Amino acid sequence: MYELFIALRHLTSRRRQTIFSVLAVGLAVMLLVWSQAMMVGFTDEMYSKTVDRMAHVTVEPQEDEDYIHLYHKLTGDIRGIDGVVGVSPVLSGPATFEYKDKNKNVVIQGIQVDAHDSVLHINDDIVEGSFRDLEVSSNSVVVGDALAEKLDVEIGDTIDASFPEANPAALKVVGIYDSGTPLDETMAITSQSTAQGFLDVSNVVNSILVRVDDRERAQAISEEIDAMGYPASGWKETNPEIIQTLKLEGTSNAVILGLIIIIASFGIVSTLFMAVMEKTKEIGMLMAMGVPRRSIMLIFVMESGILGLLGAVLGVALGAGLAIQMGSYDYGMEVMAGITTIPFVVRLQDAVIIVLFTFLLNLIAGIYPASRASKLNPVEAIGRE
């Protein structure tokens, strides 16, 4: 492999240009790795924060049924599945809330407080009063802060709830919550028995919400529940738009940074062009010694590829190092809701893809100057002196 021998020697002899080219590519790659790590980290964090607030798996009544009748047994069975950490049977239905001259259409959710908290951590969202009181006195309700504002109610006020085919009820406000979602304006939470009385149904529910320990396993667990005869779906199925949005942002980020690497690689192309010009006589002499045109081409493509590979490896090392360093630094103030560190995540797969991409890109970029070198006429290259 004399081509490699010659290519390597060219690179070590042109030390300054070599270092410069490697640094240029390295810095671009570093930027890509670093920002990719930040993006993955934030995406991860956003997933956690968003998915944290929703049921990981939702179980519905069997086909042609309005309710899940034997929910006690089903709840127990689901709790027995490995990886399930919370199960909450919920009875919900529509209602019209009236307070003084204001009214609003809402959804009433009848829950068991402890069970529901184990799935959605509702107690974290309470701003006034408490969910606990729902189970102390019947005909009580906890409303979202936006709904409270709309109806102009405070703790202790009594709302008139009604709906066609429902038993009208007077519900006393015992708590106000703020989840930061649009549900704050449309959802009212009562005890399960209050909801049963209002909706005029027996001891049934119309959904079971499930929390799992690893959100990526939600799909698998929903399939296990499916197998028990009740249709269940994971959070990705119920909220496809979440993944869509995050994916889109990730793509545009990678495109911009990919462009930076392409620009850095142009630097390599131009150094290579200079090298070809400088080495014209040598190339002619190599041809006279019997190096075929293909091998001349190979020598210069190798030079470009080696520079790209070194730059990529350096960049990945620097980028990952920087990300890990910054990721472990506690800023002492919130950089995002509830966190004081920037959540960098360096994934091996990203590093491998970036190295391969940069290497291939530089191989391709090297083709043009290399083919110029290989097309030289040896007599003219050696020159007449």
Added chain:
Amino acid sequence: MSDIPIIQIKNLTKIFGDGVEIKALDGVDLYIKRGEFMSIIGPSGSGKSTLLNQIGILDTPTSGTILLNGVDVTKMSDKERSRTRNKELGFIFQYHHLLPDFDALENVMIPLLISGVKSSQARKVARKVLDEVGLGDRMKHRPNQLSGGQNQRVAIARALVNKPSIVIGDEPTGNLDSKSSDSIYELLRKLNREHEQTFILVTHDEQMAAKTDRVIRLVDGKVVEDLRDGASVREI
């Protein structure tokens, strides 16, 4: 060894032309025997280098044929031409054209590496040839650390290391003082005697040319004189 000429040149013409056409070679016929030690002389611009580049298959003719060892080189692919240059031809130019990034030993090794010889073997052979040209103690020096005459010796070692059947030199001593020039000539002569290789040297030094076995004179791209040991080889 057969009497078939190692080089047969028939009616070779080379025209350079962008705009004005220059007939650098004009119907050259030339047969060269294996082991011949010959020189080509003639005024500047008479076509000496052009003829040598044709023999070295570094360039293609406008018309006519060149046979090396009976094979028509004008019909070869790039790969075959490269292989022939590597195996059968050794080049020495007026300037040494050594690769500046490699030391003397590496420069001499490269033709061997190109032909596929393993690096350890190549090193051994290259050492021997460098010894032969009298540079055994300068192997690790790069071209910029050697004198003109020393570099030319390295270039000669490089031209000979693959044991080519034909060695061509385009004014190989043209850039040297007369003392180094003489010693280079003696070296080439010695190598020719020892290895039975064919040497074709272009020179403008008539005294040196007179010391070779055969002298061809070119004028305006035509062979006007062909003398072997002072006697005319053929009617022109």
